Amino acid sequence: MAPAVLLVAALLYAPFLWTLYLGFHEYDGLRPAEFVGLDNFIRLLDDPALLTSIRNTLMWAVGGTVVPVALGLLIAVLSYGIRGGTWYRLPFLLPYALSGAGLAVIWGFILQSGGAFNDVLEWLGLPGADTRFLLESPQNTLVMIMAFTWQQVGVNALLFMVGLQSIPQEPIEAARLDGASGWRLFRHITWPLLAPLTTVVVGLSLVATLKTFDIVWVTTQGGPGRSSEVLAVTMYRNAFVSHEYGYGSAVALVLTVVAGAVSFGYLRRQLSARRGLA
Amino acid sequence: MIRRLVLIVLGVLWLIPIYLLLVNAFRPPANYDGEQIWTPDPELAFVDNVRAAWDAVGLGPSIAATFLYSAVSPALAVLLGALAGYAIVVLRLRGGFWWFMFIFGGTVFPLQMLLIPLFVSYSEVMLYDTRTGLILIYTAILVPFAAFVMRNFFTGIARSVFEAARVDGASVLRIFLRLYLPMSLPALGAIYILEFTLIWNDLLLGLTLSQSDPVRPIMTTVSALNSAYAGTAIPVVLAAGVFVSLPTVVLFLATQRLFARGLSLGQF
Numbered sequence: 001m002a003p004a005v006l007l008v009a010a011l012l013y014a015p016f017l018w019t020l021y022l023g024f025h026e027y028d029g030l031r032p033a034e035f036v037g038l039d040n041f042i043r044l045l046d047d048p049a050l051l052t053s054i055r056n057t058l059m060w061a062v063g064g065t066v067v068p069v070a071l072g073l074l075i076a077v078l079s080y081g082i083r084g085g086t087w088y089r090l091p092f093l094l095p096y097a098l099s100g101a102g103l104a105v106i107w108g109f110i111l112q113s114g115g116a117f118n119d120v121l122e123w124l125g126l127p128g129a130d131t132r133f134l135l136e137s138p139q140n141t142l143v144m145i146m147a148f149t150w151q152q153v154g155v156n157a158l159l160f161m162v163g164l165q166s167i168p169q170e171p172i173e174a175a176r177l178d179g180a181s182g183w184r185l186f187r188h189i190t191w192p193l194l195a196p197l198t199t200v201v202v203g204l205s206l207v208a209t210l211k212t213f214d215i216v217w218v219t220t221q222g223g224p225g226r227s228s229e230v231l232a233v234t235m236y237r238n239a240f241v242s243h244e245y246g247y248g249s250a251v252a253l254v255l256t257v258v259a260g261a262v263s264f265g266y267l268r269r270q271l272s273a274r275r276g277l278a
Numbered sequence: 279m280i281r282r283l284v285l286i287v288l289g290v291l292w293l294i295p296i297y298l299l300l301v302n303a304f305r306p307p308a309n310y311d312g313e314q315i316w317t318p319d320p321e322l323a324f325v326d327n328v329r330a331a332w333d334a335v336g337l338g339p340s341i342a343a344t345f346l347y348s349a350v351s352p353a354l355a356v357l358l359g360a361l362a363g364y365a366i367v368v369l370r371l372r373g374g375f376w377w378f379m380f381i382f383g384g385t386v387f388p389l390q391m392l393l394i395p396l397f398v399s400y401s402e403v404m405l406y407d408t409r410t411g412l413i414l415i416y417t418a419i420l421v422p423f424a425a426f427v428m429r430n431f432f433t434g435i436a437r438s439v440f441e442a443a444r445v446d447g448a449s450v451l452r453i454f455l456r457l458y459l460p461m462s463l464p465a466l467g468a469i470y471i472l473e474f475t476l477i478w479n480d481l482l483l484g485l486t487l488s489q490s491d492p493v494r495p496i497m498t499t500v501s502a503l504n505s506a507y508a509g510t511a512i513p514v515v516l517a518a519g520v521f522v523s524l525p526t527v528v529l530f531l532a533t534q535r536l537f538a539r540g541l542s543l544g545q546f
Contacts, residue, residue: 004362004381004421011418012384015395022394029398075288078281088282091289094296097530098523099479101497105504105519106299109512114312116298150295158534211388214481218501235390240486245394252390259388 022249029245040250049226050251053234054258056141057210060230061262063145064152064209069201071149072156073194077186079157080164089161092154100214107147108134108219117143134220137227144215144228156201163197164190199270206266210259231255303327303520307511327517334510335503336491337518343409344478344496351416352424352473356466358417359424364454367432368440378429385422393486400487407488412495415483420473431465432458468536475526475537496522 023040027033044050075092079085095103110116113132122129133143167190175189213232216222222229222237229237231251239248302315306323307330331337362381366374396415397406405411435458443453459466477495484495491499500522504515530537 004358004425005377007358007414007418008381008384008421011396011415012387012392012422015392015399016387018395019391071288075285078285082281088285088289091292091296093531093534094527095292097475097527099481099497099526101479101481101501101504102519102523105500105515106295108504109302109516110295110298116315119316150292153292155537158537162535211390214497217481217485218504221505232388232390236393236482236485239394240397245398249394252388252394255390256388 019249019252022246023253025246025249027245027249028243033246036246040247041254043247044250044254049229050234052137052227053229053231056138056228057212057230057255057258059138059141060145060148060209060212061206063142064148064212065202065205067145068149068152069156069198069205071153072158072201073160073198075153075157076160076164077190080161089154089157092157094154095151096154098151101218103147103151104215104218107144107150107215111143111147111219134228135224140220140228144219147219148209148212148215152205156205159201160194160197163194167193199267203263203266203270207259207263210262211255231258299516299520302513303516305513307513310511310513323513324517324520327514328521330514331503331510331518331521334514335499337496337499337522339492340494340496340499341522343412343493346409347412347416347480347495348474348477351413351477352420352470354413354417355420355424355473356428356469358421359426359469360428360459360462360466361454362421362425363428363432364458367429368435368437368453368458369450378425381425382422384418389419389482393482396483397486405487407490407493409493411487412483412493415487416477416480420476423473424469427465427469428462431462435461471529471533471536475529478526 022033024035024037025033026036026039072092075089079088082088098106111133113135117133118129118131121127121131131139134140171189171193172185175185180189211232212230213236216228216230216233217236220228222233226234226237232255235248235251235255237248238244238251242248298315301318302310304322304324304327305319306321306326309319309321328337362378365371366378371377392415400406400411405414439457440453443457448456479497480495481497481501484498485501488494488498500515500518503510503518
């Protein structure tokens with residue numbers, strides 16, 4: 001008991017409180033920290049890079065949640081109960097085991113100017129064949145969300161598969177006997193039964209995407225010109241590239257508050273909505 | 279029929295990046311140019327490419343270090359988590375629920391809240407850029423999840439097991455080692471596999487707390503190889519990416535359902 005508590009206290013709680021403290025100080029790692037009140041936060045409000053960063057972070061949270069969850073649900077529902085379903089799902093699962101850095105290596109290569117993604121658009125006769133996707137904003141954020149989607153769909157499908165296997169089969173059978181099938185069966189029977197699980201999957205995804213770091217850092221380092229930065233990258237850059245630890249801590253605090261508020265607000269809405277139904 | 283068709287079309291779409299990755303990871307760097315990325319090269323140079331990456335950024339020492347972290351930290355975390363769960367559930371530690379909430383609360387903070395103090399204090403106490411330092415922080419971030427699962431697991435074991443063993447005169451520690459630990463091996467194994475993958479794929483802590491090849495975790499090394507300034511040939515970067523992903527890809531495909539369960543009970 002004691003070792004677990006000590007380890008967690010020393011390496012998780014103490015640093016957390018320290019960052020809280022540093023958020024209101026100016027500190028470069030050499031001279032002693034100097035109390036500056038809210039200056040770091042006021043400076044954030046005037047920082048154009050921070051606004052871009054917040055915009056991108058929200059794009060990540062929304063795009064990186066809605067698309068992968070919807071596609072994951074689609075694949076789970078389509079492949080549920082058909083013969084060889086596991087094999088149909090395999091292509092989506094392969095990417096999930098890759099790390100954020102591995103993902104960035106692959107997609108940095110596909111998305112480079114004149115790379116495979118441009119080729120595909122050209123063959124299909126779609127616009128964007130000449131777009132330098134990683135070099136223009138907000139396209140760079142959008143294509144990275146696409147890469148993330150490619151990785152994330154499989155695990156969402158897996159979660160929904162587990163959900164489909166554990167929901168009661170009687171209502172579905174009954175609806176089938178009454179002649180419901182396809183979309184109507186899904187819309188009126190399966191979807192409501194899956195709702196609690198969907199809440200969890202969306203919640204997990206929101207928390208994770210708000211903290212996106214690896215793929216952005218390895219693909220673009222937040223560039224060019226800080227245009228694809230997200231809050232986690234801004235924090236890292238302020239702290240470990242510019243060595244402004246107080247300012248970096250302030251960004252970390254903003255990220256914590258945003259992530260906390262979003263997940264709290266989301267959960268509360270979902271819970272009250274469900275109580276309304278019951 | 280339509281269901282299968284949609285699945286097949288999407289599946290093929292999903293495999294295209296994998297195809298591109300493999301085809302170009304096997305291509306000799308000399309034959310690589312921007313025009314020919316879609317066709318496989320008759321010459322298979324995967325091993326040479328990995329070797330080139332190995333020499334360029336010290337992949338070897340970095341992989342050795344990462345194996346150490348991914349093997350040791352989850353083992354420590356699982357043991358500490360099991361001990362904590364045992365103390366709370368079986369020994370009925372006073373205020374056990376609050377201790378549990380304290381440990382589990384450790385998962386709430388984003389890593390970003392920890393990085394600066396860790397970096398500053400690690401530099402002070404000479405833990406910066408050491409394997410010990412990384413093992414410590416990895417273990418700390420893994421303990422709450424292990425404690426969470428083990429607490430649930432021990433709750434499911436009948437209390438009479440403990441009481442009978444006490445009556446027979448076994449010590450508390452002996453009961454833990456001889457009875458509870460062996461009983462919970464499946465749960466411990468599941469946590470271990472999930473946490474192994476988590477540590478293997480870490481980038482952020484490695485980036486912040488290490489710099490030299492024998493300490494730096496593998497994803498940090500790969501990202502250095504990938505950076506635009508490194509000037510590494512693309513097939514070499516891709517081959518390195520494939521190579522370092524193999525352990526977790528194999529592990530994940532072998533234990534899919536475990537991951538789904540771990541995910542749905544883990545972070546929430």
